[in-house]
Amino acid sequence: MxxxxxxxxxxxxxxxxxxxxxxxxxxxxxxxxxxxxxxxxxxxxxxxxxxxxxxxxxxxxxxxxxxxxxxxxxxxxxxxxxxxxxxxxxxxxxxxxxxxxxxxxxxxxxxxxxxxxxxxxxxxxxxxxxxxxxxxxxxxxxxxxxxxxxxxxxxxxxxxxxxxxxxxxxxxxxxxxxxxxxxxxxxxxxxxxxxxxxxxxxxxxxxxxxxxxxxxxxxxxxxxxxxxxxxxxxxxxxxxxxxxxxxxxxxxxxxxxxxxxVLGRTDFMINTGGVKVAPTAVEEVLTAQPGVAEACVVDLPSEEWGQLVAAAVVPTDPAAPPEVGALRAAVRERLGGPAAPKLIRVVGHLPLLGPGKVDRIGVKDLLRGT
CATH class of the missing domain: 3.40.50.12780 (ANL, N-terminal domain)
Incomplete structure (x- = not known):
């Protein structure tokens, strides 16, 4: 057949x-x-x-x-x-x-x-x-x-x-x-x-x-x-x-x-300074904060850390975005210092791929400013 x-x-x-x-x-x-x-x-x-x-x-x-x-x-x-x-x-x-x-x-x-x-x-x-x-x-x-x-x-x-x-x-x-x-x-x-x-x-x-x-x-x-x-x-x-x-x-x-x-893809785990961080766990903390509608956490290359924990965050109200320092502190308090994103950027929307999945490569481009 x-x-x-x-x-x-x-x-x-x-x-x-x-x-x-x-x-x-x-x-x-x-x-x-x-x-x-x-x-x-x-x-x-x-x-x-x-x-x-x-x-x-x-x-x-x-x-x-x-x-x-x-x-x-x-x-x-x-x-x-x-x-x-x-x-x-x-x-x-x-x-x-x-x-x-x-x-x-x-x-x-x-x-x-x-x-x-x-x-x-x-x-x-x-x-x-x-x-x-x-x-x-x-x-x-x-x-x-x-x-x-x-x-x-x-x-x-x-x-x-x-x-x-x-x-x-x-x-x-x-x-x-x-x-x-x-x-x-x-x-x-x-x-x-x-x-x-x-x-x-x-x-x-x-x-x-x-x-x-x-x-x-x-x-x-x-x-x-x-x-x-x-x-x-x-x-x-x-x-x-x-x-x-x-x-x-x-x-x-x-x-x-x-x-x-489910903690996320094994190949999405971020190794930052020798510590493994699950992006899904960081996303859970970020989306639980006031003013956050969606979040995506990815790795970016870093000479100092090997991989840098970075996050793109979509606000519930674009006119009143969440304070980046407060978001970072919330992750640090819940998951520890290595998991706290060293880069957080507020964006209008997350790029999507296929049937509504977040395009993580697109998110990396957003965070790099490309």
């Missing part, structure tokens, strides 16, 4: 066919400049492994393209476990790019519930939500989308009509989560990736059938939601997938109540 490239206009029909045993689908964006390179790297003229329903093409922080091969069984297991956790099958509103795993799963869940997914398209979130029929209504957002919707009356009203709103793609600041819940929005944080058919840990607790373990502080995941491997790359597959487990590149820890806390 060959791999069929498809853009957003035909993704729903193509996914429905793939779930039923039809041609495997390679979702691609018609707008992104990297699409041609990703398509070529996926070699659609070459057969796919038996049982493959979808290949999700990604290019990570290194820019190296890879294709995650997902079976219909893995996609279906993920969708069924999601509906079981949320209270039952329902109709889904697509607000994320359909060529990313989060968007693919929004469509798959709705299809397996026997309901047509609602595609937002050029409409506002509220307009698209008003066309939904139920019986239960779900959507999936990234934190930046949630923040913007909470800031408008019509967006907040629409959010309150959903039975669940999933949040993934990036860490959700604690104050944003608390604000949404206090406003009556039924949000749930998700953790997962293309290799796990999307989110597989909700609010720190694995979905039914999913197992989590830590090995030297690195998160490993197992269960029926796992991908079969990387397209045309047996070496990478053997490295990441072994004995039924997928080795992520994320560091984590288990809280006292047994839930999983």
């Amino acid at each position: 060959l791999l069929t490239p498809v853009d957003n206009s035909g993704i729903v029909t193509a996914l429905a066919a793939a779930l039923a045993g039809g041609p495997a689908v390679l979702p691609l964006s018609a707008e992104e400049p990297r699409t041609r390179a990703l398509r070529a790297a996926m070699a659609p003229e070459k057969p796919v492994l038996a049982g493959t329903a979808v290949v999700v093409a990604t290019s990570g922080s290194t820019g190296e393209a890879k294709g995650v091969e997902l079976s219909a069984a893995a996609l279906s297991a993920s969708a069924a476990a999601t509906h079981a956790r949320l209270g039952g099958p329902g109709q889904w509103l697509l607000t994320l790019p359909a060529h990313h795993i989060a968007g693919v799963q929004v469509i798959v869940r709705s299809l397996l519930a026997g309901l047509p997914p609602v595609l937002r398209g050029p409409r506002s979130f509220a307009e698209a939500a008003a066309t939904m029929s139920g019986p239960r209504r779900y959507t999936s957002l990234v934190p930046t989308q949630l923040l913007r919707l909470l800031d408008t009356p019509e967006g907040l009203d629409a959010l309150r009509t959903f039975d669940a709103v999933l949040l993934g793609g990036a860490a959700t600041p604690g104050p944003l989560l608390a604000r949404a819940r206090a406003a009556g929005v039924p949000v749930a944080t998700t953790y997962g990736m293309s290799e796990t058919a999307g989110g597989c840990v909700y609010d720190g607790t694995p979905l039914d059938g999913v197992r989590v373990r830590l090995a030297d502080g690195v998160i490993h995941l197992a269960g029926p939601v796992l991908a079969t491997g990387y397209r045309l790359d047996p070496a990478a597959t053997a490295t990441a997938f072994a004995e039924g487990w997928f080795r992520t590149t994320d560091a984590g820890e288990l809280r006292p109540d047994g839930t999983l806390k």
Whole structure:
């Protein structure tokens, strides 16, 4: 069986066919400049492994393209476990790019519930939500989308009509989560990736059938939601997938109540003066401070420290930005001196990448002034 490239206009029909045993689908964006390179790297003229329903093409922080091969069984297991956790099958509103795993799963869940997914398209979130029929209504957002919707009356009203709103793609600041819940929005944080058919840990607790373990502080995941491997790359597959487990590149820890806390990518850890600092931990402190809406912490090169802890901060009110010294002091008090950013810059917004993830390379450029 060959791999069929498809853009957003035909993704729903193509996914429905793939779930039923039809041609495997390679979702691609018609707008992104990297699409041609990703398509070529996926070699659609070459057969796919038996049982493959979808290949999700990604290019990570290194820019190296890879294709995650997902079976219909893995996609279906993920969708069924999601509906079981949320209270039952329902109709889904697509607000994320359909060529990313989060968007693919929004469509798959709705299809397996026997309901047509609602595609937002050029409409506002509220307009698209008003066309939904139920019986239960779900959507999936990234934190930046949630923040913007909470800031408008019509967006907040629409959010309150959903039975669940999933949040993934990036860490959700604690104050944003608390604000949404206090406003009556039924949000749930998700953790997962293309290799796990999307989110597989909700609010720190694995979905039914999913197992989590830590090995030297690195998160490993197992269960029926796992991908079969990387397209045309047996070496990478053997490295990441072994004995039924997928080795992520994320560091984590288990809280006292047994839930999983994700500390961030292991390759994002900052080594400053010989001390390792987790950017996610610093971001949590910064976003908990008055006047801070969003924050991103990255490393910058430093002759003195090796790597410098630096932060870009988005204020809740641009006319009254937070005081940089107070932010630095808050981090120092909570996490210690090495974690306190030596550079903090207040910016209008954080550059985004893909389905709403923060573009950390773009943040570094902002902080360098380039």
